[in-house]
Amino acid sequence: MSKNMLEIKDLHVNAGEKEILKGINLKINKGEIHVIMGPNGSGKTTTANAILNNPAYTKINGSIEFDGEDITNLKTDEIARKGIFMSFQSPEEIPGVSVTNFLKYAKNKITGEPVKIFAFKEELKKYMEELNMNPKNMERSLNVGFSGGEKKKNEILQMLVLNPKLAILDETDSGLDVDAIKTVSKGIEMFKNENNAVLIITHNTKILHSLKVDYVHVLVDGKIITTGSQELAEIIEENGYSQYK
């Protein structure tokens, strides 16, 4: 079986009338951790949303393949069921739907198999402990009244439970304190194995310190202008993006 998991070719994406992505090319293999860095407004979040085919964005050109299959125009839920997960920058609040019920339902949709409630709750509890989450949050409405940090941890929890092939983490580290960033990194480490992949989108490098990153891509004005190894992230941490403008 091919190692190749995700392949984006010459992707152009508009938000409304405005062209945001101007020809993105990206290849992610099994077992790899990729990072996309870039200044605000460079198109990082658009890239993540385009992979999940958010209807708020329009694809003008290019293609996205996943496991050798063209997913460019699949619906978001179909893409999710193929095994792509996205952690949201600002997760939505769903009043009246508890974290447990939501995840149980989503797990069933993703795996197509019935979920055994007791085993599932145990699994959930275990992950929550690892992520320093209050187990009481299990019965609270999804993201409603959660602090910024709780919401982000909840995204990581969902990633662990749904166990996708590719996890895209959109600014999961932003707005978090040092301890919370450590927890998020720990979650990624727990998730990561040789058969899956992670795409981290960020504009700071703190989260990368404790992770072994394979590739760092720099996205400026809708294009990936350079790709390097983990050292590239350190250079950017030092000098910022000004050299690429």
Next chain:
Amino acid sequence: MKTKLEEINRNIYDIKNKDEYEFKIKKGLTAEIIEEISKQKNDPDWMRDFRLKALEVYNKLELPTWGPDLSELNMEEIATYVKPKSKLNSSWDDVPEDIKNTFDKLGIPEAEKTSLAGVGAQYDSEVVYHSMREDLIKQGVIYTDMETAVREYPELVKTHFMKCVPVSDHKFVALHGAVWSGGSFVYVPKGVKVDIPLQSYFRLNSPESGQFEHTLIIVDEGASLHFIEGCSAPKYNKVNLHAGCVELYVKDGAYLRYSTIENWSKNMLNLNTKKAIVGKNAKMDWVSGSFGSKISMLYPMSILNGENAKTEFTGISFAGKGQNLDNGFKVVHNAQNTSSVVNAKSISKNGGKCTYRSLVRINENAKNSKSSVSCESLMLDDISISDTIPTNDIRTDDVEFSHEAKIGKISDKTIFYLMSRGLSEEDAKAMIVRGFAHPIAKELPVEYAVEMNNLINLELEGAIG
């Protein structure tokens, strides 16, 4: 992202039995017809006179000059009294087969076994079944049909019947006073706490007829009760009318919770009146789910007459194609330190119309009272309508009053979020709607919460596929 929601088969609710009856009064409304109903029902004289006076009031009052258009209602076409082919029974085995089957399918006898302290079941104009747990009878709790109450507890009935809701309130209350039939009477003696609910279920089977049941509940000082009311009818082409009346007396220190799951067929005009008088340190809670009916005008009311009296209203309306649900809540604060909390939600889809109409009145003498109202309306498409018409009448300064309302649709962002977790668009919407309704569902006993979720799923089902 647009979803087509089709009208769906309401399956069990729509099963029609043959229009068989022992007696069906001729259509229309005259003194002769009222006299005939009174005779059929063996009314005592005072009740017959009461009916005739109510008819006079009915003839004098105008139709409301506000709210849904009621012009299709023609009283000449409605039979106000349909006596089923059954007497009142205390064992389901004695209830005629087809009637029993209907209640079986609605799950009533089953619920009685597992989760209710007593059950009453009305079919068309008469109660066909009534029963209550032995231990409650021993504690002096009375739960019976209204006719039996008129005969056996005349003093309690005379002093309370249509005193809380006087016939002059509005035209349909006057109508009710003239033709009322069936319904339940509950008396909970001082200090008695009824731990699990009593339920009355109202089924209207006969076409072009009306149901006018009267529910009178007295929860005496320090006592407590949870009463559940369910209603349904199969759909016919011509209109049916429901003009029931619910009178609740919550005496000092007492507690009453009154839950309703209303699922009348979509040819029903539901013009029901419900009112509670709440005493000192007493609490009255309303939980209301409104799913059926073609037109509904329903505004339960709490009158907080005693110091520290409290009331809470939690309600949801779900209007689909051809439905105009004009629902809400009224509260009058008449004493110090009283409080009211309102949490109202509505969902409109497929051209349905939901209106939240309400009154909060805090009178001069209601010092240190509090009222907080929250309304939320969800529009599921662009052909439906959702209106919020709340009146807030504050007549003194020492109050805390706040009202909040929101109207909107399900956000595309939220749908995208759920779809990114593998839910289809329809599943995502259904999940959001169920979540929206959850605060009401959680106020209901489990079986009814399940029933309500089923109704919501049923309403949304057309979306799938």
Next chain:
Amino acid sequence: MEKLQLLNETPIRTSKNFNINNIKIENFEFPETIKKFSNINIIGDLSQITQEVSLIDLKYGLNEYLTNQVKTRANQKLKVVVDNKTNKETKIEFNFDRENLELVDNIEIEANENSKATIIIKYLTCENIKAFHNGIIRVNAKQNSNIKIIVVNLMNNMSNNFLAIQNTVSKDAKLNYTIIDFGGKYSITNYHSNLDGENADNRLNTIYLGKETQCFDLNYIAELRGEKSNINIEVQGALNDNAKKHFKGTIDFKKGCKKAKGNENESCMLLSNTAKSISLPMLLCSEEEVEGNHSSSAGKIEEKELFYIMSRGFEFKEALKLMVKAKFNKILENIKNEELKTEILQEIDTKLN
């Protein structure tokens, strides 16, 4: 003498028993003959003001009698045509005195495309007289215009104030309306805005302050028709003595107003236990993709705050004035004319004495 009954009907009726569908004025004597009114003072560019007003066609208005009075017997007609591309201020002052007791005014403001202006319209009773005002103000804010209107009612409490406002707001136009509603035994206002165009934007800020037996009836109606149109209604008021207020605010999302927004916030400070506040904040919605919010609150002055201020040496009345002014401040900030602002602040002090 005309004695009329019902005024200011809401666009949708609710239960009659709630006493809010309209206001009933009994035994009120409307002046039969309207004498001339000449104490008017206009500060600003006079070249754009004429008396050539167009025919009045109101969708709502206060009632037929009052609308007709303006149509047929107006003793002041003013048409303001705005062409300026930079914001200039025009101030129109009507001063009631013993010679000028009755004003029936018909004011029309036509803001041409891309124009900007601030127009202040002030009604003031100068002497201890019983004055009568019945007026109609119409604003047509054409494409991309940016218009600020400030209506100030500083009449005394013996007088009566009747005012009907109608606006059309076109594509990309901004209309910022401020109403300072202080005077009048009765002060009855009908405000109707038709947000016709895409991105049409209307802000309405009102403060009212009632004492003695004053009665305010505010019937505000905003109809959203244009895509992404926006209405924002903010009403702050305080009632003392036996004053009464009826607030009826309707935000009506009409079919086609996709992505429109409507917000309405109404808050009433009750300064006496005999003051009365009724509100009916309506949201009507026939379009899916909209956001509508309203909130309404009533109650007495925050006692902790009052205590805090008094602990700093303020007397009760001074503290009260301070708190009321603080509450009104957000709206008063809209008024850039310092002289006018000072006049309003002084009136607040006087009314709370």
